[in-house]
Amino acid sequence: MSRLEHLFAPIRIRNMELANRAVMPPMGTWLSEDDASVGDRLLAYISRQAQSGAGLIISEVACVHPSGSAGKRHMGAYDDRFIPGLKQFARTIHDAGGKAALQLHHAGRESFFLLQQGQAVGPSALPSLVFRQTPNEMTPELIEEVIEAFGRAAVRAREAGFDAVEVHGAHGYLLTQFLSALSNIRQDRYGGDLEGRATMLIEVLASVRKAVGDDFPVLLRISAEEFIKDGYMVEDLVPILPKIVAAGADVIHASIGTHGSPGGITSAPQEYEAGFNAWRAQKIKEVVDVPVIAVGRFTDPADADACLARGEADMISFGRQQLADPDYLIKARAGRTGDIRQCIACNQGCIERIMFEPGSSVRCAINPETGQERDYPRVKAATPQTVWIVGSGPAGLTAAAEAARLGHRAIILEEADQPGGQIRYAARPPHKEIYGRWIDWLIGQVRDMGVEIKTGTAVTGAMIDEGRPDAVILAAGGTKIVPPLPGLDLPLVCDAWQVLDGRVQAGTDVVVVGGGLIGMETADFLRTKGATVVIIEMLKRSPVAKVTSHGYMLHKRLRDGGCRLMLGAQVERIESDAVVVQVEGETQTLSPVDQVVLAVGMKPRDDLKAHLETKGIRHFVVGDAAGPRRIIEATEEGARAAWSL
Ligand SMILES: Cc1cc2nc3c(=O)[nH]c(=O)nc-3n(C[C@H](O)[C@H](O)[C@H](O)COP(=O)(O)O)c2cc1C
Structure with missing residues (x-):
C-alpha cells in the first residue's frame, strides 16, 4: 500500500x-x-x-x-x-x-x-x-x-x-x-x-x-x-x-x-x-x-x-x-x-x-488567499514589473511570494545577515518554535520561486536611483524604541532582542520594561532560564489580552512561574542594582535587580519613503514599516501590495 x-x-x-x-x-x-x-x-x-x-x-x-x-x-x-x-x-x-x-x-x-x-x-x-x-x-x-x-x-x-x-x-x-x-x-x-x-x-x-x-x-x-x-x-x-x-x-x-x-x-x-x-x-x-x-x-x-x-x-x-x-x-x-x-x-x-472583531470574516494570517478568494488574483500579470522588496520579515516575504507567483521579477534586499525579520526573535520564547519553522518554510518557497534574497544589503536612495526598479515595497520593519530613562547606560541594561538572540545571557533578578507582547514573551523566555521577572507596564490594563489563547497561556505561565506584572507603573530611573518605579503616585524601589531588559516596542522604519515620494517611484509601505502590528497585518499588506503591482 x-x-x-x-x-x-x-x-x-x-x-x-x-x-x-x-x-x-x-x-x-x-x-x-x-x-x-x-x-x-x-x-x-x-x-x-x-x-x-x-x-x-x-x-x-x-x-x-x-x-x-x-x-x-x-x-x-x-x-x-x-x-x-x-x-x-x-x-x-x-x-x-x-x-x-x-x-x-x-x-x-x-x-x-x-x-x-x-x-x-x-x-x-x-x-x-x-x-x-x-x-x-x-x-x-x-x-x-x-x-x-x-x-x-x-x-x-x-x-x-x-x-x-x-x-x-x-x-x-x-x-x-x-x-x-x-x-x-x-x-x-x-x-x-x-x-x-x-x-x-x-x-x-x-x-x-x-x-x-x-x-x-x-x-x-x-x-x-x-x-x-x-x-x-x-x-x-x-x-x-x-x-x-x-x-x-x-x-x-x-x-x-x-x-x-x-x-x-x-x-x-x-x-x-x-x-x-x-x-x-x-x-x-x-x-x-x-x-x-x-x-x-x-x-x-x-x-x-x-x-x-x-x-x-x-x-x-x-x-x-x-x-x-x-x-x-x-x-x-x-x-x-x-x-x-x-x-x-x-x-x-x-x-x-x-x-x-465584529463585522469581520474568516482569514488566515499565513495564507492571504483564505477568505479573500474572490479578490485573490490568479492570472499572471500582463506586464511583469521589477520590484524591489526592502526587508524580509513576514510582510516582505509574503509580498515576494505573491509577486513571484504573479510573474513579477521580485528581489528581496535585507540589511541583516539572514532573512526572517522579527520572526527570528519571535520564535525564541517558549512554544514559539513553530513561527521559526513557518518563516524558514516561506523563505524556502520564495527561493524556489526564483526570488533572490540579498542579505547584508542596506538599501539607500542612491541604490534605488541607480537600479530603477518599477516599484519598491518597503517592508523594512521597525526600529526599537529606546525610552529616555536615567541609568540607561548602566551595564545591567540591555534590550529584549539581545536577550532573545542569546547575545546577552539571562540575569537572575530581572526587570522587563514594557508589558506588550515583546516584553511578556521575553519574560517568558527569561523565566525558562531561571530568572525571576518583574514586568513594568505603563498602561493600567495589560496590552496582551487574556481573551486570546496565546495571551491567556502567556499570562498563566508567567503567573505560575512567579513573575510579576506591575500595571500602571512607570520607571523613574535605573540604578546599578535597582529600578525605581512610580505606581499610582507612589515610589517603589525594586531591588536587587541584576538585569533590566527594555521592551517598550518599535516604531516604523520607513526612512526610504520620503526619497521614493520625491522621486515619484511607485511604492508601498507594508507591515511594521507602516506601523508595528501582528503577523496578519504584515502578510495581508505584503500580499495586497504585490497584487496591486
Ligand atoms: C475560524 C473557525 C471557525 C470555527 N467554527 C466552527 C463551527 O462553525 N462549528 C464547529 O463545530 N467548530 C468550529 N470551529 C472549530 C473547528 O471545527 C475545530 O474543531 C478546531 O479548530 C480544532 O481543530 P484544528 O486544531 O484542526 O483547527 C471553528 C474553528 C475555527 C478556526
Missing part, C-alpha cells in the same frame, strides 16, 4: 462512501450574505477549500431556528428560502469530488447578537460564558419547536443535496448548555442528572433521524470534555454514549471545550501538540460501535495517519490546517510534505478574528 495508507483509506457511513478519512471540520466564516443565505463569497471560499480532496467537508454552523442565530451572517437553514443557496454549496463540494455535510446549529445563550436584544435563550437563565449576559430560560414549547427545527433543517439539507448532516452538540452552544450542569439547572425532564440533561441532545438526534430516514448519515459533534472547572469529563459521557448512538448518531466527532473554556482549547494554541485530544476520541471509541473523528492541532498528514494506525480514531479533522493550506492533502499524496504550509495556531485570522 501507498504511504499514509490509513488516512487515504475509504470509509462508508450508511449510504455515504468517503474517499479518505480526512475531514474538513465545520468552521464558521461569516462569509454568508447579510440575510444568512449562501452567496458568491462563501461559494468561492468553499470551492477552494473543497479542492483539498478531504473525504468529507462539513459546512460551518448553519442555524436551525431564529432563536439560535449568532448574527446576520450566520448561515441559515431555518427556512426553505435557504435551500437554493445550500444546493449551490453542496454542488460546489461535489464538483470538487468531496462529500458534503451541513452542520446543524443553535447558539443558545452564546449569541451576542440576541443577548444584546434580550432575545437569547438557554436551558436556564444563567449568564453566557463568553459574553457574560443572561439569556431567557427556554419554555417547554420552545424546546419542542427547536427539536423539530433540527429535523426540518436536516430535511432541507437532504433536499439541497448534502450527503449528511452533523448535529452541533459541542463548544458550549445550546446542546452543550443542556448537557452541562453549569448551564442547565432545570427541574423538568430536560434537567437533573447527566441522563436528564442529555435528553435534549437525544431528542434532537431522534428528531433528525426520524426526519431524514434510515439511509441518511447523521454525525454528532460533541465536546468530549467541557474543559472548564467543574465541567463534565469524557468519563462522564460513557453512560450516555450508547443512547446517543441508539438515537441516531452514525459518527461521533470528538471535539473539546467550549468557547468559554480558558485558553481557547477548542481551537488550541501552539502549546498543544498535534492530536493532543485524540485520547478522548479513543475513550469514546471504546464504548460505541460507530466511527469516531479525532480533532485538534493536526497539521501533518503523517501524524493523522499514525493516529489512525494506532486505532485512536477512524477519521481525522484538519481544521485550521485547511485554512492555512487547502492543498495539504494533495501535497502529502504527492510526497511533497515539505511544501505544506503548516498552520501555526496563531488564531489571528480565523477563530479570534471572527469572535472578537
Whole structure:
C-alpha cells in the first residue's frame, strides 16, 4: 500500500462512501450574505477549500431556528428560502469530488447578537460564558419547536443535496448548555442528572433521524470534555454514549471545550501538540460501535495517519490546517510534505478574528488567499514589473511570494545577515518554535520561486536611483524604541532582542520594561532560564489580552512561574542594582535587580519613503514599516501590495 495508507483509506457511513478519512471540520466564516443565505463569497471560499480532496467537508454552523442565530451572517437553514443557496454549496463540494455535510446549529445563550436584544435563550437563565449576559430560560414549547427545527433543517439539507448532516452538540452552544450542569439547572425532564440533561441532545438526534430516514448519515459533534472547572469529563459521557448512538448518531466527532473554556482549547494554541485530544476520541471509541473523528492541532498528514494506525480514531479533522493550506492533502499524496504550509495556531485570522472583531470574516494570517478568494488574483500579470522588496520579515516575504507567483521579477534586499525579520526573535520564547519553522518554510518557497534574497544589503536612495526598479515595497520593519530613562547606560541594561538572540545571557533578578507582547514573551523566555521577572507596564490594563489563547497561556505561565506584572507603573530611573518605579503616585524601589531588559516596542522604519515620494517611484509601505502590528497585518499588506503591482 501507498504511504499514509490509513488516512487515504475509504470509509462508508450508511449510504455515504468517503474517499479518505480526512475531514474538513465545520468552521464558521461569516462569509454568508447579510440575510444568512449562501452567496458568491462563501461559494468561492468553499470551492477552494473543497479542492483539498478531504473525504468529507462539513459546512460551518448553519442555524436551525431564529432563536439560535449568532448574527446576520450566520448561515441559515431555518427556512426553505435557504435551500437554493445550500444546493449551490453542496454542488460546489461535489464538483470538487468531496462529500458534503451541513452542520446543524443553535447558539443558545452564546449569541451576542440576541443577548444584546434580550432575545437569547438557554436551558436556564444563567449568564453566557463568553459574553457574560443572561439569556431567557427556554419554555417547554420552545424546546419542542427547536427539536423539530433540527429535523426540518436536516430535511432541507437532504433536499439541497448534502450527503449528511452533523448535529452541533459541542463548544458550549445550546446542546452543550443542556448537557452541562453549569448551564442547565432545570427541574423538568430536560434537567437533573447527566441522563436528564442529555435528553435534549437525544431528542434532537431522534428528531433528525426520524426526519431524514434510515439511509441518511447523521454525525454528532460533541465536546468530549467541557474543559472548564467543574465541567463534565469524557468519563462522564460513557453512560450516555450508547443512547446517543441508539438515537441516531452514525459518527461521533470528538471535539473539546467550549468557547468559554480558558485558553481557547477548542481551537488550541501552539502549546498543544498535534492530536493532543485524540485520547478522548479513543475513550469514546471504546464504548460505541460507530466511527469516531479525532480533532485538534493536526497539521501533518503523517501524524493523522499514525493516529489512525494506532486505532485512536477512524477519521481525522484538519481544521485550521485547511485554512492555512487547502492543498495539504494533495501535497502529502504527492510526497511533497515539505511544501505544506503548516498552520501555526496563531488564531489571528480565523477563530479570534471572527469572535472578537465584529463585522469581520474568516482569514488566515499565513495564507492571504483564505477568505479573500474572490479578490485573490490568479492570472499572471500582463506586464511583469521589477520590484524591489526592502526587508524580509513576514510582510516582505509574503509580498515576494505573491509577486513571484504573479510573474513579477521580485528581489528581496535585507540589511541583516539572514532573512526572517522579527520572526527570528519571535520564535525564541517558549512554544514559539513553530513561527521559526513557518518563516524558514516561506523563505524556502520564495527561493524556489526564483526570488533572490540579498542579505547584508542596506538599501539607500542612491541604490534605488541607480537600479530603477518599477516599484519598491518597503517592508523594512521597525526600529526599537529606546525610552529616555536615567541609568540607561548602566551595564545591567540591555534590550529584549539581545536577550532573545542569546547575545546577552539571562540575569537572575530581572526587570522587563514594557508589558506588550515583546516584553511578556521575553519574560517568558527569561523565566525558562531561571530568572525571576518583574514586568513594568505603563498602561493600567495589560496590552496582551487574556481573551486570546496565546495571551491567556502567556499570562498563566508567567503567573505560575512567579513573575510579576506591575500595571500602571512607570520607571523613574535605573540604578546599578535597582529600578525605581512610580505606581499610582507612589515610589517603589525594586531591588536587587541584576538585569533590566527594555521592551517598550518599535516604531516604523520607513526612512526610504520620503526619497521614493520625491522621486515619484511607485511604492508601498507594508507591515511594521507602516506601523508595528501582528503577523496578519504584515502578510495581508505584503500580499495586497504585490497584487496591486
Ligand atoms: C475560524 C473557525 C471557525 C470555527 N467554527 C466552527 C463551527 O462553525 N462549528 C464547529 O463545530 N467548530 C468550529 N470551529 C472549530 C473547528 O471545527 C475545530 O474543531 C478546531 O479548530 C480544532 O481543530 P484544528 O486544531 O484542526 O483547527 C471553528 C474553528 C475555527 C478556526
